[in-house]
Amino acid sequence: ALAAAAAAGLAAALVGGAAIRRVRIDPEADRDFHYTNVERIFAVLQVCTACSVAFAHGSNDVANAIGPLAAVVNVAATGSVAQHSPVPTWVMLLGGGGIIAGLAMWGYRIIETIGRKITELTPTRGFSAELAAAATIVVASLTGMPVSTTHTLVGAVLGVGLARGIGALDLRVIGGILVSWLVTLPAGAILATFFFFFFKGLFS
Template sequence: GLALMTAIFWIFERTAPSRVDRWFRRLQLVSAAFFSLNHGANDAQKTMGIVAGVLFAAGYIQTFYIPFWVILAAYSAISLGTLAGGWRIIHTMGSKITKLQPVSGFAAETGAAFALLTATHFGVPVSTTHAITGAIVGVGATRRFSAVRWGVAGQILWAWVLTIPAAFLIGAGTFTLLRLAGAR
């Protein structure tokens, strides 16, 4: 986001702000679609892999592959989840971390989409939220360092830092309880 926003500033430095705003309002439709495509490609493959692994381990499929219904279910779940809860996240990302304009929204979405595209190409599972948040912080920092609400960004960072240990503890606790209950 930071590098792309810097390049956009340099390219459009002599263009009227209203004209730049008009162009990037349209271009943001493309960047949003590009980000959405890469969001689905990266997040859905994680879900599909877990479901297929469980199906294989439980003996429901004899060879490891992704059944078509799993593909449909994963993409449907991501779509429905985005529709149901995405607006709150979009509000937090687009107005509470830093104020986004069409040009900065375009830069953040495009930067995050390329990060996701690269990770997906190499089969690396990454957090879509981390990608877009990092891009938004980078875009906000191009205006001025104080344009980023670092308290909000810090709260998000703490949530990320605590997620992995919390997931580990919940998983270990569940495993221990199941073992004590006699599950294999």
């Protein structure tokens, strides 16, 4: 695993270096905006941080989703509850397929909210937010703590927005996000209880 990680890091560095060398530096552009060429470079680098967030998302959120399924599959196969359940390959593929389907069908709504509505993001700001979110989620995954990629990334975007002052944030959008966070926890608990007793009564 360590060798694979080192190889992946080296490959990413080579690809990123080649992509950055292809960025056209325009000295005239800096006259209108001093950091134009810097933003162009970070637009390329942001691809790497976006991939890092996707990796972190898979290491935590998707694991949260397929964990209960893996446990149920193990109970159905062995007839007993084990402290550690192996995760079949098809379960992991199912989780990956769910990510792709969700992104293709409704992901654009979240992309628009985080990428445009909370605060104005430039490549440097987006790079900073994604790097912070990816690092936080990966550390949480390594310690076995389930966290939300969305919550973490929204917090990171709020951080880069606050760096420019409270006026740079759309407080109405942020308020709606906070309300949704407060609603989803009890809503999930209530629906889970309902479905449990519904199917228990249906099949018992």
